[in-house]
Amino acid sequence: MLTRPTIFDVPLDPVTLSSALDRAEAALAGQRLFHVVTPGPEFLMAAHANRKFRAVLQRADLSLPDGFGVIMAAWWLGLERLSRVTGMDFVRGLAARAAVKGYRLFLFGGASGVVARAAAALVREFPGIRIAGVESGVRGWVRLPDALVSWRIRRAQPDILLVALGAPKQELWIDRHRAQLGRVRLVVGVGGVFDYLAGAVRWPPRLVRLLGLEWLWRLVLQPRQRWQRIVTATWRFAREVLREKRRPHAVG
Numbered sequence: 737m738l739t740r741p742t743i744f745d746v747p748l749d750p751v752t753l754s755s756a757l758d759r760a761e762a763a764l765a766g767q768r769l770f771h772v773v774t775p776g777p778e779f780l781m782a783a784h785a786n787r788k789f790r791a792v793l794q795r796a797d798l799s800l801p802d803g804f805g806v807i808m809a810a811w812w813l814g815l816e817r818l819s820r821v822t823g824m825d826f827v828r829g830l831a832a833r834a835a836v837k838g839y840r841l842f843l844f845g846g847a848s849g850v851v852a853r854a855a856a857a858l859v860r861e862f863p864g865i866r867i868a869g870v871e872s873g874v875r876g877w878v879r880l881p882d883a884l885v886s887w888r889i890r891r892a893q894p895d896i897l898l899v900a901l902g903a904p905k906q907e908l909w910i911d912r913h914r915a916q917l918g919r920v921r922l923v924v925g926v927g928g929v930f931d932y933l934a935g936a937v938r939w940p941p942r943l944v945r946l947l948g949l950e951w952l953w954r955l956v957l958q959p960r961q962r963w964q965r966i967v968t969a970t971w972r973f974a975r976e977v978l979r980e981k982r983r984p985h986a987v988g
């Protein structure tokens with residue numbers, strides 16, 4: 737097998753949106769669970785500091801470079817050329833194929849109103865799509881214990897499971913429950929995708945996405961919640977990439 741490019745020891749796959757969707761679809765015909773992760777700069781920084789999270793990312797079957805910063809870092813580190821495949825584009829592409837082929841989706845995570853609205857938005861945008869179930873991921877009165885959530889997922893028998901608890905929580909949840917998901921063949925940690933689908937957070941305009949400035953967009957919309965995370969994703973990330981470049985690498 738070819739070695740995959742890595743940043744902070746996290747593999748990143750040089751795929752396009754359509755080749756990533758092809759691989760995901762091929763996995764749906766398989767016998768085992770296929771785990772897709774979508775590392776952006778913030779994600780990689782968390783993996784840098786958290787060994788357990790990093791190990792889960794290393795075991796994942798497909799790793800989509802989700803963020804302009806990751807593409808820039810790969811270029812700067814002289815890695816194989818990567819293309820950006822965002823979690824949002826991947827989910828919508830998956831939904832389009834699911835609507836045609838009849839794959840059933842289960843949505844887990846986000847506030848209860850948000851996950852229901854995200855499912856409704858998918859049904860509107862992709863007529864014929866089959867939603868096997870939804871489950872909120874917010875703790876408190878609304879959120880069910882983990883064992884009950886995995887039981888509900890097993891009982892609903894989806895083909896595809898989307899988990900939106902934010903990183904690293906969603907990846908760790910997937911790793912802990914992978915043996916308890918019944919017929920699920922494809923599981924994806926999708927972060928804030930339900931918020932976007934539900935319209936709870938505005939999706940950036942095309943130009944902002946083309947320029948890779950989603951982080952700036954989010955800073956403008958949610959300055960208080962976001963600024964710390966944005967410092968991590970930009971300045972601290974760039975500093976660590978520079979350190980990684982200086983680090984001697986084993987060849988081969």
Ligand code: UDP
Nearest residue numbers: 845846847873874900901902903927928931
């Ligand atoms: N979330 C959740 N349970 C938690 C923590 C977060 O359901 O315990 C949801 C949150 O409501 C949001 C999603 O996880 O819908 C992703 O959050 P975030 O904006 O942090 O995602 P990212 O920045 O990683 O895309």
